[in-house]
Every structure is written in C-alpha cells, then in structure tokens.
Amino acid sequence: MSGQEETPGNRLRKELPEELPATPAEETETTEATEESGAPAAEPGLTGRQRLVQGLWPPRVTRAQLIVAVLLFGLGFGLAVQVASNSDSDSALRGARQEDLVRILDELDDRTQRLEDEKQGLEKQRDELENSSDQAEEARKQTVEKERQLGILAGTVAAQGPGITMTIEDNKGTVEADMLLDAIQELRAAGAEAIQVNGVRVVAGTYLSDSGKSVSVDGNKITAPFRFKVIGNPQDLEPALNIPGGVVQTLEKEQATITVERSDKIVVDALRAAKRPDYARSSSQ
16 A cells, blocks of 8 residues: 555544634633633633733733832942942043143142141140140139138138147136237247137237236137137147246246147137238239
8 A cells, every 4th residue: 555544543533623622611711710810811713822922911010029120220320320430530540641640649648748737736736725724723723722821821711620729717817918928929939820719810910908807809808718729730839838937837827727638620710801901002913
C-alpha cells in the first residue's frame, strides 16, 4: 500500500473538530471564576494567547505600589542632581589652569590666616576681660574688708572674737574715772581691738569723767559693777592686767573686787554713730 492504511481510529480523528465547543456548565464556571478574580471576562472567539495578553494589559496598580514608585523616583532624582553638581565642581577644577589653581590656594591660605588672627584677637580680649574682672573683684573684696576693719575701730559695726571679760565690783564707791581709764589704756597697749564698758563702745576719742558717785563715759553715766568686754588675744590681755603695780593691784587697794575670765567668743555689739568731720577731708579728693 502506498499510503497509511485507514483505520477506524484515523477516520474518527478526522471527523472530530480541533476544539470542542464548551458546554453551558463549563461556560458558567469560567464566568464565575473570572468575576471572582476581578479580571475582565475574555471575549468569545479569542485564542489562548490573546486571552493572556488581555489579562496582563493594561496593568492594575494598587495605591501602595504607586506611593513606593513616587518615592523611588524622588530619591533617584535627588541622587542624580547631587552627582551632577559634584561632577560640575570637579570638572571645573580639573579644567582650571595652573595659575588659577595657585590663586585659589593663595586665597584660601589668606582667608585661613585672617580667621586665625581674628581668633587670637578674640582670645586676647577674653583674657583681658577675665583679668580685669578678677582684679575688680579682688579690689572690691579688699575694700569691703578694709571697711569692716575701720568700722570695728570706729565702733560703727559689731565685732566678735576671742578675748576676756573683766568685772569690777565696787561696793565702797571708791573706783573713779581715772582708774577705769588706766584699765582701758592697759588693755589697748596689750592689743585690745574692741572694748565695751557697760553697754558703751570705747573708741579712739572716748573720754571718762566722774559724775557724782558714778562715772561718765562719753557723756553716758555708768555705775558699778563695771563690766569690760574686750576682744583680743586672751594670753596677752590677762597678764597685762595682773602685772605688779598694774590695774588689778591698784583696784584691789581701793577694796574693789576684780574678776577676769577668758573666752573663745566675746561679742561687742554696742555701736557708735558715724560722725562726719567738720573740716577734715580726704586728700585723695
């Protein structure tokens, strides 16, 4: 036989069509699957490749994908601008002449030197201000301390410190102003810095006088017992009162009783009003 023998199977394949038409049930299932997936339904009569192209185009983009795409575009654009700017600067320097490069370096050196000089000048001003401030503060402290010392001597400020307390009991009324004045002089000679007698501050111009059976100190009458509060070195003050023929022996001869007590803290709080001199003026004015 010159050709293939025709069998019943070959005849059956020739008679069947290439694609069998879909049954109504299959068409219903295909439509429902398409609706659930959200893809457009394929038009009838299209081949498989045409249906695939129709499902892929146009693309379906979600909102999140769109935002990511915009951000990536912005980032890429910024990087491109920066790279282009750096490339322009580098290309400008690469294309400059040697004389231009030397001039640019000289200008940078001059600017650096000017900034360094300005920095040194500012540091010098800062040091001067700090020194002047320290000197002014030290001068102020010294002035305050000097004022305090002069106030103690003038009796215008209170004072405290180590010293002695001397009490003179005069039951016979034989103690006179000159005896108390001798006691004050002995105490001053022994280094007394502040003295108070019965609430009256003793200063450089203090005077004592007899006033009947009492004694007047700067016009203030005081009576026995006479109580001296003295600030100074106790080891110098007490021996000065007890020297032979001194204040204690003189007062004891007048039948007065003297008691001297040392203390680490004596408070002299009687004050004198500051008196302005009538004629004397500071020579520095």
